[in-house]
Each structure stands twice: as structure tokens, then as C-alpha cells.
Amino acid sequence: MGTPMPAPDQIDFSALPIYLPEVECTSRERIRAIQLAKLIEQVGYTYARVPWYRDQMDALGVTPADIRTLDDVRKLPFTDKSALRETFPFGMFAVPMDEIVEMHASSGTTGKPIVVGYTAADMDVWSECIARLAQMAGVTAADRVQMAFGYGMFTGGFGLHYGIQRIGGMMIPAGAGNTERHIQMIEDYGTTTLIATPSYAMHICEVGEKLGFDWASSTLERGLFGGEPCPPRLKAEIEARMHITCTDNYGLTEVMGPGVSGECLAHRDQQHIAEDHFLWEVVDPATGEPVAEGEMGELVLTPLDKRGIPVLRYRTHDLTRVTTEPCACGRTLARMQKVRSRCDDMLIIRGTNVFPSQVEDVIGRIDELTPHYRIVVDNEGGLDRMTVEVEIKPEAFSDSFEEMSAFAREVAGKLRNVLLVTPVVRLVEPGGIERTLGKAKHVDDRRR
Ligand SMILES: [Zn+2]
Incomplete structure (x- = not known):
């Protein structure tokens, strides 16, 4: 049951x-040994059978014989969706169609x-x-x-x-x-x-x-x-x-x-x-x-x-x-x-990669905060500035300005430890951050 x-x-x-x-x-x-043996075989198989990859690898001057360690995978070209679209429908297939049993x-x-x-x-x-x-x-x-x-x-x-x-x-x-x-x-x-x-x-x-x-x-x-x-x-x-x-x-x-x-x-x-x-x-x-x-x-x-x-x-x-x-x-x-x-969600702030999910993780571990947040990025005098708006739970709210400022600094410190960028933290009253249906819009990048 x-x-x-x-x-x-x-x-x-x-x-x-x-x-x-x-x-x-x-x-x-042993896992790495399995991976290496298969990688060497797979690269040879792909090079021999898929012209798109052969062209890409030839252009980079790399052959299957160059793959001798797992790190050698970095010598190979990246692939993304566009390659599969360009070769629609069957251009990347490596076997005759009669060997395909399902598509x-x-x-x-x-x-x-x-x-x-x-x-x-x-x-x-x-x-x-x-x-x-x-x-x-x-x-x-x-x-x-x-x-x-x-x-x-x-x-x-x-x-x-x-x-x-x-x-x-x-x-x-x-x-x-x-x-x-x-x-x-x-x-x-x-x-x-x-x-x-x-x-x-x-x-x-x-x-x-x-x-x-x-x-x-x-x-x-x-x-x-x-x-x-x-x-x-x-x-x-x-x-x-x-x-x-x-x-x-x-x-x-x-x-x-x-x-x-x-x-x-x-x-x-x-x-x-x-x-x-x-x-x-x-x-x-x-x-x-x-x-x-x-x-x-x-x-x-x-x-x-x-x-x-x-x-x-x-x-x-x-x-x-x-x-x-x-x-x-x-x-x-x-x-x-x-x-x-x-x-696509990644922000580059003063040369550092910042992901909204990192902010979400930090906020999720702070009991006084709701999970709602917003990140605002702008640029002042040539320097990126990141503001994180977080929403305080009603029971954690205080009338004391000193207490609230100290708490905001504490949150900023926790964010800095993870993001390696120091944000400005703005506390927002309970319910103050707009709820959006579907994919919440967490980031407002005003630099663009
Ligand atoms: Zn497990």
C-alpha cells in the first residue's frame, strides 16, 4: 500500500x-577503462561512417588515432541541434536504413x-x-x-x-x-x-x-x-x-x-x-x-x-x-x-558566471526567506551591479531597521560565498515579489 x-x-x-x-x-x-575502450571504438566508428563528422574532424586536423585518453575527447568537435537539423531527416545515420528498427x-x-x-x-x-x-x-x-x-x-x-x-x-x-x-x-x-x-x-x-x-x-x-x-x-x-x-x-x-x-x-x-x-x-x-x-x-x-x-x-x-x-x-x-x-539563463557579472539556480539554492537554505526572488543586473559607471530581491517570511519580519540591515548583509555574505560576486540584497515584504504563472521570470538584466 x-x-x-x-x-x-x-x-x-x-x-x-x-x-x-x-x-x-x-x-x-574500471568505469574509466570501460569508457576509454568504448570511446576509442566509437570515434573510429563515427569517423568511418558519418561524413558530417569526418568533415568536422578533418577540418580540425584530428583523426581517430588521436584519441588515446579520455581527456582526448576535447580534441573532438562539439555537436548541437543545428547539425541534426541541417542533415534532416537521416543525414547523420551511421547504418543502412534496414538496420534501423525504430525511429x-x-x-x-x-x-x-x-x-x-x-x-x-x-x-x-x-x-x-x-x-x-x-x-x-x-x-x-x-x-x-x-x-x-x-x-x-x-x-x-x-x-x-x-x-x-x-x-x-x-x-x-x-x-x-x-x-x-x-x-x-x-x-x-x-x-x-x-x-x-x-x-x-x-x-x-x-x-x-x-x-x-x-x-x-x-x-x-x-x-x-x-x-x-x-x-x-x-x-x-x-x-x-x-x-x-x-x-x-x-x-x-x-x-x-x-x-x-x-x-x-x-x-x-x-x-x-x-x-x-x-x-x-x-x-x-x-x-x-x-x-x-x-x-x-x-x-x-x-x-x-x-x-x-x-x-x-x-x-x-x-x-x-x-x-x-x-x-x-x-x-x-x-x-x-x-x-x-x-x-541561456547564465549571467556574466564582472567576468564571473552566475546562475539563477545558485541564488535559488542559497535562498532555499535560509529559513527566514520564502522561495521567491528576483535578480536585477545593471551597470553603473562601467561596473556590473547585481541586486537580489528576496522575500522575508511574515514571522521573520522585524520593525527594527538595524536588525533587518544586519540580516540583509548576512544574506549577501551567503550569496557571495557561492556566487563569488557580492550582490546588493534588498529585502522585500511578504508577498512583495510578483508571482508569475508558468516559468517564473527571475532575472531582469538591464544591461542589454
Ligand atoms: Zn545513489
Whole structure:
């Protein structure tokens, strides 16, 4: 029956399944050795089969023989969406079309969609990656897994479907839409696991509550989320109201689809990367140069055994930081912080890269503040000035000017420690920062 999520230190991780322990729990040295062997092969494969890459590498004067260490990946060209658009639909494919067993495409909000093709071996890797993340969340062969993603060109539906079957779970392919029917199916079929976007899961929750459905006594135990970022507050609310445990995963169509990384139950803000299939780099988005481990930067991914449509150094434009510290769940695969912002959000203030998500993290740790904030950047006398407006909770508000000024200085100090830029902190009364629907507009850059 549905139970609320226990705290990570109360979970017995030895009782939870790990899909591929010989890889997921191996030494860092062995992971790097696997990556290097695959990288060398993959670069040779790509160079030999994809003219677009051969031209790019020839122009840079680099050949597959130049790849001898993992760091040599930096000699290779970056790839972004435009390469896949220019070669629409099949120009980047590395195998004859009769070896492709499935294709998917991104919706393409502007221009042509991104088309990707999978060989049977690619489908196998994809299912394995999904099986891993499902087991990180506790899914086993005993589970009944209801799909609320649409089955279609989008990679979410089928990608997860095959991976759940890989571990013997029973798929209930309900598909998108018809919320009341979803709730009825959970009740009729004893669904234990729901696959959905977090916002749709919230909708199912609310509709169920209105219908008088008792989530606390339902068979539902967990949600596997994807398709959109899952803000921690939304997840916590769904977990509390539906009495389930929710995890999410990261992926993108261009490099595979869902399953590049997945959340275990030990670090709820991080996801283990399937490093034996994906070489990750974190780079400064402005220069393309690597940042130190643990620093925030743009995630760049090289799939290491993708056959249908190999991609080298794909620039995700997603910002994260990666750690290779061991995890309490037993896995040794590197963990990436969940993506909360894109490179387009980055501000350069007096030569330092600043991300709104860093401000959000600091503010989130200060009890006296609400999560609402706004960053204003302007330029005075040739110098960038950053003002962070934060909203004080009613119970923390004081009439004493001295107390409030001291508190503002304290907040500025905490921000400076993380941002390495000293902001001006302006305290705003409770409710004083405008709430916007959808994507909150946190930044007002007046320098442009
Ligand atoms: Zn873990």
C-alpha cells in the first residue's frame, strides 16, 4: 500500500535491487577503462561512417588515432541541434536504413524536428538504462506499471515501456489523457507505479481527490517522472498527497531519450549517470573549456555505443554539476545534480558566471526567506551591479531597521560565498515579489 517516502537515512539500501551491480557498483578505475575502450571504438566508428563528422574532424586536423585518453575527447568537435537539423531527416545515420528498427523525433518547436534512429543494439542499451533507473526507484517484476505518457514519436512512452518489461514488470499501456480513466485503472488493475510528467501526476492527484478517491489506501506506491523538470516542492507535494515515492530521470532525444541518468533514493536532488554508455563533460558554456569537478557548467554528452545515430560531444545547454563521490545506495556511477536551468539563463557579472539556480539554492537554505526572488543586473559607471530581491517570511519580519540591515548583509555574505560576486540584497515584504504563472521570470538584466 502507498506509504510516504522515508528519509534516506532510514532506507535499507541493501534490500533494494540494483539492475547491473557489476557495472553500477564497480570501481571508478574500471568505469574509466570501460569508457576509454568504448570511446576509442566509437570515434573510429563515427569517423568511418558519418561524413558530417569526418568533415568536422578533418577540418580540425584530428583523426581517430588521436584519441588515446579520455581527456582526448576535447580534441573532438562539439555537436548541437543545428547539425541534426541541417542533415534532416537521416543525414547523420551511421547504418543502412534496414538496420534501423525504430525511429523517434522531437516535436521541434521551431523548424524541422530532430529525427533519431535506433538499431536493435541501441534499443537494448536504452531498455537497460531504463531498467536501471526503474530499479533505483524500487521497481521489480512484481510491479504493475501504468503509462500516462503518450506512445508516439516522443521518446518517453516506448522508451520506458521496454525498460520496465526488461525487468519483468507488467506494463499497463494506458497512454496519455483521460484522467478519470487513469484513476479507475489504478483501482481496477492494482497499479503500483505510475509513469507521468510531474504536472500530470499532480493533476491525477487532484482529480482523484475531487472524486473522493483515497490515495492513502490505493495500491499505488511510486511515480516515475520524466518529460519535464520536477521542482522539489512539487515532488514533495505529490508524495505527501498521493502517499507515493517519486523519482525522475534525465535524458534527451538527441543522445538516446530518457534514461541517461536516474535518481536513486539516497540523494533526491541528483541522478546517477549511465557512465558506461555516456561520457560526460561539464564545460564553461561561454568558452567550452572544462570546469573543475563539482563546479556548475554545461553538460556535454558523448554516447559511447550508439550505433544508429552516433553523436560526439553533444551540447545539451543544460546546466549541472557532477560528483564522483560514492553514494549511500551502493552505486559508484557519477551523480549529476538535477538540471534546473539552461545555459541561456547564465549571467556574466564582472567576468564571473552566475546562475539563477545558485541564488535559488542559497535562498532555499535560509529559513527566514520564502522561495521567491528576483535578480536585477545593471551597470553603473562601467561596473556590473547585481541586486537580489528576496522575500522575508511574515514571522521573520522585524520593525527594527538595524536588525533587518544586519540580516540583509548576512544574506549577501551567503550569496557571495557561492556566487563569488557580492550582490546588493534588498529585502522585500511578504508577498512583495510578483508571482508569475508558468516559468517564473527571475532575472531582469538591464544591461542589454
Ligand atoms: Zn545513489
